[in-house]
Structure formats: structure tokens, C-alpha cells
Amino acid sequence: MFSLPWLELSRFKRHTITRLAIIVVAVIPAIYGGLYLASNWAPTDNLDQLKAAVVNTDEGAERPKSDGEELHAGDELVDQITPEGEGGFDWQETSAKEAEDGLAEGEYFAVLEIPSNFSERLVSTGGNDPDQAGLNLRTDDAHNFIVGQVAGTILNEIKSSLNATTTAEYVSEVYLGFNDIHSSTEQAVDGASQLNDGAVDLHDGTGELSDGAHTLDEGVGTLQTGIGDLDDGAGELVTGSGDLKTGADTLATGTTEAKNGAKKLSTGAGQVADGTSQLRDTADEATDKAEDLRDRADDLVEGARPKLDRAEEDFDSAHETVTGDMDERVAQLREDYPDDPNVAKLAEDMDNLGGDLDEAHGRASNAADEAKDLEDPVKDAVDDVMGKIKQADQKIGTLDDGAQKVSTGADDLHSGLIELDTGAGDLADGAGDLHDGTIKLKDGTEQAKTGVADLKDGSSQLADGSDELDKGAKKLVDGSGELADKLAEGLKQIPTYDKSDRENRSDVVAMPVDAEKVKDNAVDAYGEGLAAFFVSLALWIGGMITYMVINAIPYRALMSSAKSTRIAWAGYVPGILFGVAQVAVLYGVLSFALDFSVGSWVWTLLFSILVAASFHSVHQLCVAALGGVGRLIALVLLMVQIASAGGTYPVETAPGIFQIISPFLPMTHAVEGLRALIAGGDMFIAAQSAVVLLLMTAICLVATVLVCGRKRTVTLTQLHPSLSL
């Protein structure tokens, strides 16, 4: 059976030197990690190899409340720490001078100075003027910095041990005071229950206050509504009184006009009455004259009739004269002067005149007839007229009487209207005053409204406040009740102690806290804590060495028809086999040569193999892509990762740049996962780290495949050695 990784490894089988190379590659990480961890495995366990000086200048002091008993705390301390393996360092009591010189020369790594007042101050805790006792530890960083840190820890231990002793003595005194506290507390219980009773009363009172305040608040609410209505009414009243004022003014104007009109009417009616009086007089005269006129008309009729008869008779005689005498004379003339034209003409005219006289006679007869006929109608007409004139005269009398009455009435009207006008003027003035008054009323109601709103706020606040007061009183009740109860309970718990009990307890109280550190997933030694980091470093170096010895990819295969994935894989698998070997040897050395233990061997080994796999994939990529430069880059990556993997101090304590790049470097996750697995911590962290490492491995492998693909074609530069252009 042949397989590619095995073929790659079999290259080394042929010669002893190449076989040794394989072994070296497998062992180097173990040498690196093992040496470093071995030298730093448990430095603090060997501090007793370091010499330190203690300088005791303590003068001792008398204990308080004792009969001359003295405390020599300095001596006690020296006795306590100087025996071998007791005080951390190898303590040696020396003089101050020796200690000074020894520290300067590096013979002593630390000097503990016990001051002269050490005991004095220690006993002062029970007195009236307590003071802290001081110790002084000196180290010299010029000789070793770390020892200075460790010495601080040792000093702390000494300090707490001393504290325990001293405190015990002091606390014993304290217990004596408990009986007093007990009786005082009893009084406090009484007081608290009285307070509670008072608080209950207070609470009742505040309850009533609260109810009252709410009622007040509601009443003020109603008042507020009422004032609002009142204000609305006042507003309407202002409007109405304004209208009234306008109306009264109009009325006053109207009555004044009526008054003036009535005056004119009165004057007119007087004139009418005067007129009708005159008319009555005149009518009386007219009646008299009409009587005269009738008499005359009667006379006229009586006189006219004989005259007419006479005229008729005149005419008859005239006619007969003319016609008889004249006709004969004319006829004579004619006979005398037959041919004279004048006579003919006179004859003719005489004929015409006779005709006219006949006619006039006829007419005069007719007129006499007619005058006779007219006589009665005239009489009747005159009688009729006379009747009517008498009637008119009567009516005019009546008219005059009426006009006199009208005149009197108009006068009365005028005087009445004068009074009305005066009254209307008064009314207008009154309406004006009323309007002014209502406006003031409106202003007043508005102010009242605002005031009532304020009042409402106040009463609401009062209601709320009284509620809170009530709640507060309730709390006071509860609290004071609780106070009384708890005080009573507390009283039961306040103990009294007898002497032996007191001493026992004093010791416990002096060291009430067990200052032992409890670390989760504690590692056994300093070196084990650093192991995660140095295992990672060792495996990185292992990867570098591996790909210095074996080919990153089988270059020969690039010219064949093989697939690039196959070629990359063929280069990677031998590397990872070396990785597995490196992991195995490394952990073998750690577990056998050092007292190294892990939480879970299976998972730790598997994870370490994954770490190696991931590192080797990085190295393969670097070398395959860049050759020698790739190895240099792997070295640079190593340095960067030492700084940013958080191997010793957490990476958070490093400058920002390291924290930024930290998650992108595989060693960070290797250290994290290994730490969790070695200490036996959270497997989730390890699983997370494993996923990241797997991902990084996959990315590197894919990149290597791409690199292989690119290397399938050769460039002139690569070919150059065989091509001399």
C-alpha cells in the first residue's frame, strides 16, 4: 500500500541523517516547550531558597487592663517566621546594618523591619487612642523585580496573621458590651411600639383629612362650574343692558321728537279753532245775505213779468204801425218814383224790417212765456239753496265746536309728551348706568373664575397631598410596626455571653473571612498555567521546522496531470503527520518530565493536533507560495502572535493594535482553547476555538490549492537558470 504522505516521509527513510532529521523535527517542539516550562514550572514553591533578613527593633509594651503583663510582638513574629519553610523566604534575624548591606549586595532578597513601637501600637487597639502598627518590607528591584512582587504577597500573609491575633484580643472587649445593648434595645422596643400606636392614630387622622380634602375639592369643582355659569350670565347681561341702553336712547330721542310735534300740533289746532270761529261768523253773514238774495230774486220774478207783457204789446203795435203806415207810404213812393232804385230798395228793406219785427215779436212772446215758465224753478232753486246754506251754517257751527275741542286736546297732548320726554331721558341715563354696572359685574365674574380655577388647583393639590400624607402615614404605621417587631426580634437575637464563650468567639471574629483563594479550574503550578502559551509556541516552531525539512508541495507533481487539490493535499498530509508526532512527543515530555496534568487528555490531545494542523497549514501556505520568503513570514507571524495571543497577560492589557489583530491569528485561538482544556474549564470555549482553527485551516488549504494552480504554469524567471538569454 502506498499513499502520498507515506511516500513523502519515505524520502527520509533511506539515510540515517534524514531519519534523524525526522526525529529532530518531531522532538524540537518538545525541547522548546519542555525546557522553558521546566525552568519556570513552580518558581514560587522554591522561595525558601532565597535569603531574607528580619531586623527586630521592637521594645515591647504593657498590655492594657492587665497587671504589668508585657507584649513582645516583634520577638513573637521573628520566632514565627525564622524556622525553615515557615515564612516564605529563608528568614534570618540580623542587625539593621547587616540587612542593609546584604540587600544592597544581593545576599538578601528582602528585609523586614519591625519598628520599635510595634508592640506599643498593637496594644493600643484596646485603649483610647488606637493606632495601626506598621511593618516595613524592603526589596531591591536592581536584583530581581519579580521577588519584589512575591515579597509583597508574603508581607500580606504576615500581616493577616498578625491581624488575627490582635483583633481577637480587641473583639473580646467588644463582646462585653452586648449585655448593655440588649437592655437598651428592650427600651427601644417599647419606644417603637408607642411610636406605632401614635402612627396608627396619625393614619386615621390623615384618612379623614384626605376625605375632607376630596369633598372640598369636589365642592370647589361645583363652585367652579357655577362661577362659569355666572360669568356666562354676566356676559349675557352685559349684552342685554347694552341693547337696553341703545333702546332707551332711541326712545328718548323719539319722545323728544314727539314732544316737539305735539307742540306744533297744539299750535295748529288753536289756529284751526280760530279759523272755524271766523268761518262760523262768516257763514252766519252769508245766511243773512242769502235771505236777502231770495227776497230780491222773488222781487225780480214779480217785476219781470209785467215788463215782458208790455214788451210784447209794444212789439205788436210797432209791427202794425210799420206794416200799415209804412207799407202805404212805400207803395206811394213807388208809385211816385216807380223807377227809382232807392225806393225799390226802401220798399225791400221795409219788408225785411216788418219780417224782423214779427220775429222779435215772436221772440218776445216766447221770452214772456219762458219767463213765466222759469218763475217757479227759480223760486224752488232759491228755496233749495237757502235750505242748503242753512244746513252748511249748522255744520260749520258743529265744525267749530269740534275744532275747539281738538285744540284743547292737542294742548293736553303736548303737556303730556313733555312729561314723557323727561321720563325717557331719565330712562336712557338709567340704562347707561345699568350697562356700565353689568360690565363691571362681568369683570368681577371673570376674576372670580380665575380665582376659582386657582382655588381648584389648590384644592386638588390639597387632595393629592393629603392622599400622599395618608400613604406616608400608612408607611409610617407599617414601618413603625415593623420597627417594633424587628426590634423585638432583634432583641431576641442579641446575645449575652459568658467569659469562655466570649474568648472562643473573639478568635473566630478576628478571622471571620477565610482568605483562601478559590480558583475555578485551578492549575497546579505556574508552569501549567503558562503551558497553553508555550505549547502553542512550540507547535508553531514545530510547523516552521517541519516545512524547512519536507517539501511544502511535491514540486515535481506540478508538471504532471495531477489535480492541484491532490498536490496541495500531498504536501499537507506529511506535515500534519509530523504535527501529530510533535504533539505526542511534547505532551509525553510534559507529563513525564514535569508534573503536568490536564482536564481531559483526549480532548487536549485532539485539540493540540488541530492546533498543529492549523499551524502547519499556515506554514505550508507560506512556503508553497513564497518559498524562503514564506519561512521568513512565518517567523514574523510568530513574533506578532507572541505579542498578541494573550499568552501571559490577557491580551486586553496589551496596546490596542494587538487586540485588533489578535482574533485573526490562529495562536490566539490555540492558546484560548488549550487553556480551557488544560485547566479543565468551559468546553464551549474550546469548541469555539476549535471551530475557528478548523476554519483557518480550511482557508489556508484552499489558498494552497490556489497557489498550486498558479504554479502549474512556469514563468521565464523561474526557468531562467536553464535559459541564457
Next chain:
Amino acid sequence: MQSTSQKLAEETEQAAVQVSLREWGMSGKQGNVFSGIDLDVPAGAVAIIKGPAGTGKTSLLLSIAGRMRVDTGEGQVGEFDIRKQARRAREEVSVGHIDGLTDLEDDFTLAQHIAERLIMLQPWYKPWVSKSSLREVIDVIRDTFDSATEVIDRLPEGQFSATDARHADFLIDEEGRAFVSELSELQKFLLELGLASLAQAPVVVLDNIDFLRDRGDRARAWAAILIYQELRRQREPERPLTVIASCEDSSEVDLVLEALHTEVSPTSVSELPLTQHPRH
């Protein structure tokens, strides 16, 4: 240099063109490596690229094999465009020998070399090769040598002898346990050819046969190439092997062709002379 085509074997049928180059040219920082190459190699033919050192023979071979990029021209290997389908074209061409690129691993045994190449050619899910299948492959190679010996045996006395076959046979032992460092230059050359032939590609390129210092070795190498080509033709008449080789001096080819003309029948044998480009 005289012209290109010198047909020594009879043309039995019009063979398809396996490799074809037009205006093929490459330039480097110091000027043209080669330029304006026109080349047609029929399937089953032998093409010899001939020229003194530094005339770009290696680059030309690599560019035909799709392992080096050219700047101008068009090229076909089989049905694939060398420049546009480089990956497919690469699969069509096996690289038999190119100094510095196909160097054998001295600390490998023959069997390991063969096994390595077999595994490389297998699909990814089969990353091993069993001893029995390796054994089969070694048997095939051995058969090939036996057949070649038969071919030589048929030749008249004084031409090639069984000694030549033994010189060429790199299978020193049955199991292939001999290390590469124990082989002669000729045997290494033929081992490289053998490894290249495992891919069964239709074209194989071989660079600088002149690195075989012994004239007799060069003749044996040419003979082995031609006989292997002939055996391949007999085994797979449909897929004859096309050989493109480079050398500085082709006189041994003529000798071998003359000696073997009764036994081998390449489609054609042509020479492409390359001359040094003037430096810029």
C-alpha cells in the same frame, strides 16, 4: 538551416493534426524568446525542435504543454486552444523531461515514484495505491521493455542489441526497490518518460535529449521513444502518441530512424530549427 519537413516514413493515411501553432511567440525582459513559430504536428508524429542552447526550446515545449504563457499567436492541442483552455490543454500533454521541473527524487525507489504518480492521477477519493495494482503497472512497463527487446531482436545484427535494451531498462529489480540515485542518466530519462506516459496523454514533450552525454545513450533514448511510440500505436491505433522533443543535435535521430525504419512507423518526423534571436 535547411527546411523543415523531412519525411522518412511512408504516409499511410492523412493523419489528423495533433498540435498546431500559428505565429506562436513569446518575449521576455531581454527580448523575444521565440517568435513567429508555425508548427503542425500530426497525431502519431515525431516533431523535433532543434537549436543551440538559449534559443527558447524549453520555453517553446512548455508553452506547447500549456505550462508557460506566450504573448502572441494561436495554438491548438487536439481540440483545445492552448491559450484559452490552458487547463484542458495541459491534460492533453504529458511532460516527459524538463530539467529542473520534472527532476526525480533521488531518495525514492522506482516503485515509490511510480506509486506517487499513480496516486496523483487517481481521483481525489482514492489517495492510495495498493501494492498489487502497483505491481500490475510495473508488469505493464516490464512488458513494454520485453516488447521493445523483441523489436530490437528482429533487427539485423549490428544495429541495436539486447545490451541497448538492458541499458535502457530502469526496472533493475522486480519489485522496483532500486533507488533513483542508482540509475543511469538514460534510465532516469526513460523513467521520466515512463512516468509521463502513465497519464496516457496523447502528446508527450521531452526537453533537451542532449543532456544524455553519451552519444550511444542518446541513440538508445531515441530508439526507446520511437519503439514506445510504435508499441503504443499497436496497442491503441486510434490514439497514437505524438512526441515533441527538443535537442541541439538531431544526428542520432537520423541514425536511429535508419536502423529502425523496418520496425517503427511514425506518422511523420519533422524538424523545427530555432535560431538565436538577436539581443536587444
